[in-house]
Amino acid sequence: MRIISVTRHISDNPLRVSQIESPVARPGEVLIDILGAGVNRADLLQRRGSYPSPSGWPEWPGLECAGTISAVGDDVQGFQVGDHVCALVGGGAYAEQIAAPADLVLPAPSALTLVESAALMEAACTVWSNFQAARLMPGETLVIHGGSGGIGTFAIQVAKALGVHVIVTARGAERTRRCLELGADVAVDYTSEDFVEAAQAIGGADVILDVVGAAYLERNLAALATGGRLVVIGLQRGAKAEVDLGTLMTKRAHIIGTTLRARPHAERAAIVAGVGREVWPLIPDKVRPVIHGTVPFDDAQAAHDLMESGEVFGKVVLVP
Missing domain, CATH: 3.90.180.10 (Medium-chain alcohol dehydrogenases, catalytic domain)
Known part of the structure; x- marks a missing residue:
């Protein structure tokens, strides 16, 4: 072959x-x-x-x-x-x-x-497993960085199907418009707007799904609500940053780091089974x-x- x-x-x-x-x-x-x-x-x-x-x-x-x-x-x-x-x-x-x-x-x-x-499969398993890790619940506010990517576009749709309020970041007016068409409630053009302000305007984000990494750590913590969960799934702009432990403690926040590919086989199989149970029934009416x-x-x-x-x-x- x-x-x-x-x-x-x-x-x-x-x-x-x-x-x-x-x-x-x-x-x-x-x-x-x-x-x-x-x-x-x-x-x-x-x-x-x-x-x-x-x-x-x-x-x-x-x-x-x-x-x-x-x-x-x-x-x-x-x-x-x-x-x-x-x-x-x-x-x-x-x-x-x-x-x-x-x-x-x-x-x-x-x-x-x-x-x-x-x-x-890659987007569905990444999104579902990280929503589970963050304990994302209906009615909560989710910030998705990279809303125009493969994971971002899928995460928007799954989150809305679960009854979550969705804020996304993307580059430019055309991409933010298309994210809104997919169901996002707020789309922030990160070249000219501040996602921290958008999140704080409604009380902060309960969960942030982050593909950016170190460059966004301080601002992600600022955007979190009390009890918020930051889930880092990518390191596009760096792997090392300082954490303000005072902010982390005051907000009783959680920082969660995950990968999919490096997991043991049994964990990957469990994620696939969960996607089959929970995400597949949403296709194609609510998610595609x-x-x-x-x-x-x-x-x-x-x-x-x-x-x-x-x-x-x-x-x-x-x-x-």
């Missing part, structure tokens, strides 16, 4: 098509013929050599995919050849096939195309992935270039 391998000594176009042996479905696994693979920022880090696949997973990028089951390993229940499915994987989705543990696989929603379904565009499999580098341009709204999907 063909895969997208990383050739780091070729700086201008390090993603190349390579040929390797096709995988087989071992006990507990299903073999998926991939018809779409979501492109995530973790893939860009992996291309640069800073975020390798966890042990046991293929070394090439790709954290999520959708396709058709072509083989079923021993001890697998609930799936059969021909099923349309989505998978959350630790690596290797930039390929024509992947063998995935069945407990990291969900049926593709029948109302979506497989290309749309390819953009579901936002697809910025598709890029041919052979042109994976163009997909990464597009992600790095800062012009993506929603998700980019690699397709055969």
Whole structure:
């Protein structure tokens, strides 16, 4: 089969098509013929050599995919050849096939195309698991940084389906407008407006979902309500910052740091099962992935270039 391998000594176009042996479905696994693979920022880090696949997973990028089951390993229940499915994987989705543990696989929603379904798993599992970690409740106020990204656009919709008041940050009038169309109650253009003021105007944020990292730590704490929870899921602008412990104590606030890819298999499987129970029933009436565009499999580098341009709204999907 063909895969997208990383050739780091070729700086201008390090993603190349390579040929390797096709995988087989071992006990507990299903073999998926991939018809779409979501492109995530973790893939860009992996291309640069800073975020390798966890042990046991293929070394090439790709954290999520959708396709058709072509083989079923021993001890697998609930799936059969021909099923349309989505998978959350630790690596290797930039390929024509992947063998995935069945407990990291969900049926593709029948109302979506497989290309749309390819953009579901990473965002859905990230959003649902972090809402659980933050104990987000109906009626609370949530600030979502990066509201125009794949996680942000999905988080807006899930939060509104749960009855949460949503404030998002995004760049520019067009992106903030589209976030409002997705259901956000307030959209802050961070190039000209202050999200802290927007949150404080309504008593502060109960939960903040942050992809920015160190550069926003002080302002995030200022934006929190008493008892608020800051959930850090990305470090786009730094990993180290000073914490004002006085503010933390006065507000009785919590800072929570999470990742998805590095979790033990059992935890990832539990998250997938929870997404199947709680998020899948919301699709497509209340929640659906936002697809910025598709890029041919052979042109994976163009997909990464597009992600790095800062012009993506929603998700980019690699397709055969």
